[in-house]
Amino acid sequence: MPARVARPDTPMTLPELDGRRASYRERVGEALRAAIIAGQLAPGRVYSVPALAEQFGVSATPVREAMLDLVKEELLEPVPNKGFRVTTVSEDRLDEYTRLRELIEIPTVVALAETADPEAIEALRPLAQAIVDAASEEDLLAYVEADMRFHLALLSLSGNGTLVETVRNLRLRSRLYGLTALLELGELEESAVEHLELLECLLTRDPKATRNVMELHLSHVRGKWAQP
Missing domain, CATH: 1.10.10.10 (Winged helix-like DNA-binding domain superfamily/Winged helix DNA-binding domain)
Structure with a gap:
């Protein structure tokens, strides 16, 4: 399909x-x-x-x-x-955006493993599941929309609105040029499931595991996802 x-x-x-x-x-x-x-x-x-x-x-x-x-x-x-x-985004600019996202998102989410309200984290499960469902249905537009909503909602638990808006702008500018290729390789659902894994790491208050999942997930941005 x-x-x-x-x-x-x-x-x-x-x-x-x-x-x-x-x-x-x-x-x-x-x-x-x-x-x-x-x-x-x-x-x-x-x-x-x-x-x-x-x-x-x-x-x-x-x-x-x-x-x-x-x-x-x-x-x-x-x-x-x-x-x-x-507009077209250069490879150098994509690298810059990705590095900024790593510097902002990874430590912010890792900190949530120790500070976020478990109920607030659990409330994100429907959004994470929506990402998995979109991947299963091969609906990339729904995937992108749900993925954006999940990550921004998660970051909003930090209480830093400026940080959330900054990441939103970086995500918009980064583009996911290779998302179709990821689907064709049969790896989109694997990436989608990482959102549920991240929630489990946060709920078990495991900063190390949270960092590992975040680093893996963001590596897709300039790995499989970002190839023109």
Whole structure:
């Protein structure tokens, strides 16, 4: 069964944002953001506002507004009279992003093994399971969305909002160029299960095991996941 995100004609749909009321601009932005990170919208390719608006079943205005928001995040760049191009990230820049994530995320999560409320950690299990389910169903867009929500929710237990927003921006800029390849190798579910393993390490208050899982998990970013 082919990866859903690997097909260029795969339709994108508007997500519900944590069950809350959200504007079309927000929902289109989330859908485009996930598609860019997962590689469904290819680096260097130009996408027109009218074509995407038709695909989403909305007017051009929220699509254009959402794409301008993604320009500010450096995920897109405007192409006069044509649309927006997905920006390309250099290998050196990807290495920089990954190193920053390692410096921030690993010690933060390791510290949670000793400080986080077990109930708060357990509350993340549905998100971790959603990642596993998405991998099992070969739904890469759902995988990316659930993975982002899980990691940011976990980091938010540190109580440092600036840290969470910094990691969010780094994750958005990193992209997961090789996520389809990971699926084709049959290793996406293995990576997904690491989220559940991480929760178990945190619940057993084991900093060493937590560090090991985090280091393994982040190694995918510049290992299997990040190969163009």
